[in-house]
Amino acid sequence: PQTIYRKDYTPPSYWVDTVEMGFDLDPEATHVATRMTLRRNPDSPNRNLVLVGESLRLEQLRMNGKDLSKRQYALGRGTLEIFNPPDNVTLEIETVTHPAMNTSLMGLYVSNGNFFTQCEAEGFRKITYFPDRPDVMAKYTVMLRADKEKYPVLLSNGNLIEQGDIGDGRHYAVWEDPFKKPSYLFALVAGKLVCQEETYTLKSGREVLLQVWVEDGNLDKTQHAMDSLKNSIRWDEERFGLELDLDRFMIVAVSDFNMGAMENKGLNIFNTKFVLANPRIATDTDYAGIESVVGHEYFHNWTGNRVTCRDWFQLSLKEGLTVFRDQEFSADLIGTDSGRAVKRIEDVRVLRQAQFPEDAGPMAHPVRPDSYVEINNFYTVTIYEKGAEVVRMYQTLLGRDGFRKGMDLYFERHDGQAVECDDFRAAMADANGRDLKQFELWYSQAGTPRLKVDTEYDADAQTYAVTLTQSCPPTPGQAEKQPFHIPVAIGLLDARGKDMPLRLEGEQQDEAPATMVLELTEATQTFRFKQVTERPVPSVLRGFSAPVVLDIAYTDDELAFLMANDSDAFNRWEAGQRLAMRRMLALTGAVQNNQALSDAELEEGTLNDAFRAALNDEALDPAFRELALTLPSETVVAEQMDVIDPHAIHAVRRFLRRSLASSLRGDWMVAYQANRTPGTYSPDAIAAGKRALKNLALSYIVENDDADAHHLAQTQYDNANNMTDRIAALTALANSSAPGRADALNSFYEEFEQEALVVDKWFALQAMSRTTDVAAVRALMKHPAFTLKNPNRARSLIFSFCNGNPSQFHAVDGSGYQFWAEQVIALNAINPQVAARLARTLDRWRKYAPALQEKMHAALKKVAATKELSKDVLEVITKSIS
Ligand code: BAL
Ligand code: ZN
Structure with a gap:
């Protein structure tokens, strides 16, 4: 496949001013009639007009009212090239697509009988031939026609300007988006859906209509998304002076979705995971995730939609900035200094867990990449999370007010444009009279300094x-x-x-x-x-x-001192993590030398004392204590080793947890009792922090694996009035030898069989359970509720096992790798984007001992040798092997 380079950017040969589309929606064959007006771009060296299309049947092609003759155009693989058209062109194109067969979930597809679209990055070309690139921005008017009974709701971007019946049991709706937009922000939804709606008054006094659309039966799960949306609107007005520019803003939930959500203009489409919540089905983490993703997509309306990207190499221009904005939003909503610190720690944990390894592996790329084969592979933690760190550094260097001045200038200069990362940096520099030339290296150089x-x-x-x-x-x-x-x-x-x-x-x-x-x-x-x-x-x-790795020599005592005293909460947490990491690495070395791990040594150690002090420090927020008392993950420890030994790491982490469980047992029990949250469930940060600490205490207590501990977990499982407590107890039971383990797992499934998002949790917790080996995962795949076709379900079992259960996945016989290869190959045929994500699991294969490396390499080769590999998977595998 072809590599695309940033240096090869050329402006489009034509601009598109208006697009009118008519859809005759049918799951088997949807007809799409598109009429667009185009105008030659005098700055382009190219005379021909090149449109792109994928998996389309071209039914008709007319230019300025006349059919085009075969000599006037060429239909290539994925392109439609029109030779030397006049300066002003009206094109009429009719195409046919097959939504029901579209398992890639890009373009127009069907989920549970309803129609949805996903066009970022290059899905619009699966709907019609078009200059499908983000610097071509046009005004869209869209007419949807469909069977009224099967598809009573017809939605698209912007404002509803007309609707009615057209006979034969069919109806139509016309939507007009008043703003110019790139094709990747196009969306339509049609089907049997219901909505919660509210009118909301903006600071300016203007009223807007807010809607959250879901499948029937889910209206009891939309309030939190609606509240999050209102909070987002208010926050963007207050912090950045940015107002909602539409009269109507819609969120639609869909259960088959590749990403978390999508910021289509006025019609955000969301994975159900980031919309649906009530205390019965959603955890505190789910509630927080919904708040941040609703915020993220809403904030894109300015950072992404009003000002968009010139080309996909600039993706972090909108993603890094918008992640930074959603991080700040969540932190501001908590409001307290310690709450902000907790949010910061959580965000940095994600960066270290996922982005640092990416930055050190074969797929490492700059925040603004120089090349790609498949753009879908570049929706990465580097573009998003490291990109957000880069934006955060402007604020650190310029101060909050200076950052705001830079944002104001950015919008003043670029509203309605498709621009580059350099334009953002220039706005920050110019608004503050600062030289930020050297700062560009954060965009152009990969790797963690x-x-x-x-x-x-x-x-x-x-x-x-x-x-x-x-x-x-x-x-x-x-x-x-x-x-x-x-x-x-x-x-x-x-x-x-x-x-x-x-x-x-x-x-x-x-x-x-x-x-x-x-x-x-x-x-x-x-x-x-x-x-x-x-x-x-x-x-x-x-x-x-x-976003750097800090290399600083501290004694154990200094770390304990910082953990106890630093006025900077982040560094308090950091000191504890360093202390734990040091001990974990030392013990890993001991395991590798076949030395026995001894509890006695630990009980007198600094780590034990420091953890006890933090656990019992009532002045610290429970949420902070939970983070401070959580040992670095196996993945984070692995990154610290020259040669990763997943089995030694697992043994050590488990040993340390058990040691802390037994030496601090009384303290854990006190914390458990003191942080109960009786009464009505609320997902607020204080209550969620208490539950987090209580459930961490439970997980440590259950490490003791005795009858009292089992009883505590079982009682919590039986009596919980919310999913956070429920799943925490079930997870603890699943990782124990409690006699009620199997019953609890079975009863949980029976109780929640109808709730797809909870069934995902059920698969995931088993996939990551200590005792679940490859054979057990294969058995779970035979469960009637399992399917590879639904991305959430595939992620819940396959990804959770391959990425979240390292000691089992890295079984010495290589069976985990064979399993991985089979699933990548199977997913490749269904959904290349999801398959390519799974393909990333073996990125770091060169870091393992030779015996494991060899088996990983064989698995990579097996995937590479597969016929009809998508370019998504091919890019990942090729870069891993080379
Ligand atoms: N633009 C893709 C989904 C998101 O980042 O919001
Ligand atoms: Zn985004």
């Missing part, structure tokens, strides 16, 4: 020198890296654990702050603090001020 910290205290001179040294490992196609512009937030703690006032030598300062942002721009720089009256303990990279 390392930041080494060396310190020197001079008691006589009372100075403290902090030397920062940066480096960045090579990544595919980038052997050498230039130094980044890195904001390093720092504080210095005195012996009592208090922040010392910071004064830099050679700087004019009005005040001496507790935290200062040092700007590292060279490979090595020394920053010297003055009037430092005692040797401090440094707290570096506060709030995780840059």
Whole structure:
């Protein structure tokens, strides 16, 4: 397959001004009539008009009112090229598509008998021939026609301007979107759906209609999405002065969906997972996920839709920025400083768990990639989460007000345009009179930078020198890296654990702050603090001020001290994680040397004491304590090893959990009792934090695997009035030898058989359970509720096992890898996008011991040798093997 390069960008040969579409919706064969007006782009070197189309039957092609003769155009593989058209063109195209057969879930498809579309990135070309690229923005008018009984609801972007019957039991609706948009934001929905609706008054006094559409029977699960939408609208007005520009804003839930959700103009289409919630079926995590995804899609209306991307290499322009916005939204909604810190820790955990490995593996790419084979493979944690970190660094460097000025200028300059990441950076620089040239390297260089910290205290001179040294490992196609512009937030703690006032030598300062942002721009720089009256303990990279790996030498005692005292909550958490990581790596080495792990050693250790102190510190938010007392995940530990040994890591993490479970058993029990949340369920941050800590305590207690522990879990399972507590108890039981284990799993399924999202949880928790091996997963695949065709279901069982159960997946006989290969191949035939995601699982195969490597390589080869591999999967596998 062909590689597309950023450097090859050329402007389109024609702009499209208007698009009128008529759909005759039929699951077997939908006819699409499109009329568009185009105008030659004088800046393009190309004379011909090239449209793209995929899996389409072309029925008719007319230009300026006349049929085109065969000599005037060429129909290639995926392209329709019209030779040397006049400057102004009206094209009429009729195409036929087959929605019911479309299992890729791109373009127009059918889910549970209803029609949906997904057009980002390149799905519109499965609906009609079109210059399907984001820099071509047009105004759309759409008429939908369908059987009235089967498809009573007909929706598209913008405003409903007309509807009525057309005889034969059919009806129609006409939608007009007043805003120009790229084709990837086109959407339609048709079917049997019901909605919760509310009118909402904007700050300006204008009233808007808000709707959340779901399948019949789900109206008891839409309130949280609706509340989240209203919160999003208010937040964007307050924080960024951005108003909803439409009179109607719709969210539609669909159970077959490749992504989390999609920001189509005025008609957001969501995976049911990010809409449906009530206490019976949804966990606190689900509630938080819905809030952030509803926010994310809503915020795209300005960052993505009003200002969009020139080409797909600029994807992070909208995604990094919009993730940053949704992160800030969630943090602001919690409101408290400690709540913000908890949100920050959670976001950084995702970055480390998923993005750092990506940045160190064969698919590593810059935030603004230089090339791709299949753009769908670049909806990555690098584009999204690292992209959000890059946006966050502007705010760290410029301050909140400076960041806002940059945003204002960005919209002032680019509203209605398709632009580049560089345009965003220019707006930030110009609005603040700052030179951000070097900052571009965050967009162009892949890899996670390392930041080494060396310190020197001079008691006589009372100075403290902090030397920062940066480096960045090579990544595919980038052997050498230039130094980044890195904001390093720092504080210095005195012996009592208090922040010392910071004064830099050679700087004019009005005040001496507790935290200062040092700007590292060279490979090595020394920053010297003055009037430092005692040797401090440094707290570096506060709030995780840059997406780097921090290399700093602390003693165990210093880490325990920081964990207990740092005024920066992020670094308090970080200190505990470092302490745990150090111990986990040491023990992993011991396991590999066949040494026995001993409890006694741990009970007297710093880690045990530090964990006990954090657990019992009533001044700390329960949500924070839950994070502080959770050991680094097996994946995060794996990334710290030169040669990953999944079995040793698993043994060590389990050993440490059991040790902490038994040595702190009384403390866990106290925390368990103290953090119950009786009464009516509420997903607010305080209550959710309590449940999180209580359920962490439960999971530790059940590590003891005795009758009392089993009883505690069983009682919680039987009496829970919400899914968070229910599933936590079931998970604990599933990971134990409790006699009620099998009964609980069975009864849970029976109770929730009709709730697809809960059945997903049921599969997922078994897939990730310690005792579930490949054979058990194969058995679960035979369950009548299992299907590979539904992405959520495939993810719940297959992905959860391959990515979330490392010690079983990496079975020494290679059976996990064979299973993986079979599923990638099976999914490839159904849904290439989902298959390519699963294909990423073996990205890091070169990091394992030779015996495992060999078996992984064989599995990769097996996939590579498959006939009719999609370019999605082919790109991932080729990059992994090469
Ligand atoms: N644009 C794809 C889905 C999302 O990032 O919102
Ligand atoms: Zn997005």
